[in-house]
Amino acid sequence: MHESSRTTRVLQPPRPRFILSTLALAFFWDLIPKGGGGFWPEMTMAVLTFWALRDPQRVGVGAAFTLGVMLDVGRGAALGQEALAFVWVVYLAQRRAARILWFGAWGQALLLLPLWSLALALQAAVRLVAGGDWPGWGYFGSAVTLVLLWPILSQGLLWPQWRAARAGGSASLS
Amino acid sequence: MNSPLGDSPNVPRFHRTMSPGQRLGLATLAAVSLLVLDLRFGALDVVRDAISVVLRPVQEAAHWPVKLVVDGSIYFATLAEVQAENARLRRIEMEDRLRAATLAALEAENTELRRLLGMARRFELRRIGVEVLYDAPDPFSRRIVVDRGANAGVRPGLAVVDAEGLVGQVTRTQPLVSEVTLITQRDHATHVMVRRNGVRGVVYGLGDGYLELRHLLVEADVRADDVLVTSGLDGVFPPGIPVAQVVSVDAGGVFLRIVCRPTSFGERRRHLLVVERIPPKGEPGEGS
Numbered sequence: 001m002h003e004s005s006r007t008t009r010v011l012q013p014p015r016p017r018f019i020l021s022t023l024a025l026a027f028f029w030d031l032i033p034k035g036g037g038g039f040w041p042e043m044t045m046a047v048l049t050f051w052a053l054r055d056p057q058r059v060g061v062g063a064a065f066t067l068g069v070m071l072d073v074g075r076g077a078a079l080g081q082e083a084l085a086f087v088w089v090v091y092l093a094q095r096r097a098a099r100i101l102w103f104g105a106w107g108q109a110l111l112l113l114p115l116w117s118l119a120l121a122l123q124a125a126v127r128l129v130a131g132g133d134w135p136g137w138g139y140f141g142s143a144v145t146l147v148l149l150w151p152i153l154s155q156g157l158l159w160p161q162w163r164a165a166r167a168g169g170s171a172s173l174s
Numbered sequence: 175m176n177s178p179l180g181d182s183p184n185v186p187r188f189h190r191t192m193s194p195g196q197r198l199g200l201a202t203l204a205a206v207s208l209l210v211l212d213l214r215f216g217a218l219d220v221v222r223d224a225i226s227v228v229l230r231p232v233q234e235a236a237h238w239p240v241k242l243v244v245d246g247s248i249y250f251a252t253l254a255e256v257q258a259e260n261a262r263l264r265r266i267e268m269e270d271r272l273r274a275a276t277l278a279a280l281e282a283e284n285t286e287l288r289r290l291l292g293m294a295r296r297f298e299l300r301r302i303g304v305e306v307l308y309d310a311p312d313p314f315s316r317r318i319v320v321d322r323g324a325n326a327g328v329r330p331g332l333a334v335v336d337a338e339g340l341v342g343q344v345t346r347t348q349p350l351v352s353e354v355t356l357i358t359q360r361d362h363a364t365h366v367m368v369r370r371n372g373v374r375g376v377v378y379g380l381g382d383g384y385l386e387l388r389h390l391l392v393e394a395d396v397r398a399d400d401v402l403v404t405s406g407l408d409g410v411f412p413p414g415i416p417v418a419q420v421v422s423v424d425a426g427g428v429f430l431r432i433v434c435r436p437t438s439f440g441e442r443r444r445h446l447l448v449v450e451r452i453p454p455k456g457e458p459g460e461g462s
Contacts, residue, residue, distance in 0.1 A: 031229075031236035033308040033319070061197040065204065073225040074233055076346070076353060077312045079218050080208030087201040091194060124314070130213040132314030133360045133381040139313050 011161040014055055018160055022047050027067060031074045038138030041145045044071055045089060045119060049112060050157050052090040053097045064090040081126055085119035105151035112150065116143040226348060240308050299412055302326055302448040307351065316356040316379070320446065323350045331410050333449050339416035339437035340364065340404060341446055357417065358383050358436060366402040366417050371395055374405055377418055377434060385418045387432035392425045396432055412451045
């Protein structure tokens with residue numbers, strides 16, 4: 001079953017090292033030059049969103065900004081472009097965390113879709129104003145890919161905490 | 175949201191001194207400033223370079239999967255394809271050798287004539303063979319990354335060509351790789367002339383794979399199928415490299431609307447040449 005605010009299980013807090021390594025892995029994925037227009041998931045954005053929802057004390061606007069700038073350099077994008085988008089996604093995700101986490105994985109994904117689309121649109125707006133090329137509609141497809149990926153991703157990222165909780169024996173509230 | 179934290183003794187103080195909204199505002203401001211500085215003034219190359227130093231090993235590691243896929247697909251190309259290509263290349267090589275022989279004679283003659291006329295010598299060319307690694311992962315621009323960088327003498331501004339013509343211009347270099355902006359990038363400008371009659375103008379990328387020759391009055395003699403070559407007037411590109419072929423000429427208004435197709439295969443080629451125009455020795459050179 002998927003973890004949402006309705007589940008009664010108490011999760012272990014995520015380990016900082018785990019958060020860091022998942023972000024690093026996502027960052028690495030985003031640096032792989034994939035070509036072939038759009039639809040590739042923006043993993044850094046997705047993982048940032050996840051931690052913004054689950055551990056807002058550790059992953060917030062600052063982390064989003066830092067990773068965004070680094071990704072901009074790594075991808076040769078305009079400096080600040082992804083930072084701007086990530087910052088807004090993380091902020092909005094944190095503000096709506098309580099409501100979003102009330103839903104199951106698919107519901108969460110659908111609530112997150114506008115956020116991710118906003119992030120892509122922000123980047124497109126900035127670049128088009130500055131005279132960039134129109135990237136094609138496939139560019140926005142990556143938000144859809146994230147929706148499809150979200151159930152697996154969020155489950156995968158929760159798994160260590162869930163397992164730790166089970167091993168700890170303090171299985172459930174009620 | 176903006177409750178007066180800290181003023182009241184009942185409210186516990188946390189490390190966090192800014193509200194989430196304030197943080198967002200600050201980060202947005204910072205990001206927008208970065209964007210303006212970068213896009214409008216191009217003033218952040220220092221920052222970029224500094225972060226690049228840290229990121230470079232990660233970036234190189236991230237290129238491995240791509241290299242594997244590309245090399246793998248080449249490895250598994252069929253024998254028939256390779257043989258056909260080999261035959262084609264042999265034929266081209268023969269033609270080229272013949273042409274090179276006559277060219278050498280012409281070059282000697284040209285030098286001699288220029289000497290007699292007391293004209294400055296023509297430039298010399300330095301060529302650096304490069305291999306395309308991948309398309310730059312930025313969907314808003316048409317750029318490719320090639321496998322030679324500053325260490326091999328590649329500098330921003332140099333022309334990049336394939337056998338058919340101009341592909342683009344080096345816009346950013348790192349020690350081991352460089353980034354080439356294609357001539358089809360929106361508003362990327364190249365100074366050209368019509369090969370047939372020397373009419374000069376500037377072609378701009380349209381962003382959809384085509385180019386536009388702008389600022390030519392309706393009287394200008396440009397026709398469909400005319401070939402545009404680099405004029406060399408910018409002092410960076412060698413003159414005479416084919417850039418584009420005119421597709422359509424539309425005379426409405428004061429200026430002609432001339433749409434052209436690039437002659438090069440651009441990003442679809444795997445091997446390209448970076449060409450540098452070296453000013454002849456004994457002359458006050460342009461840059462080093």
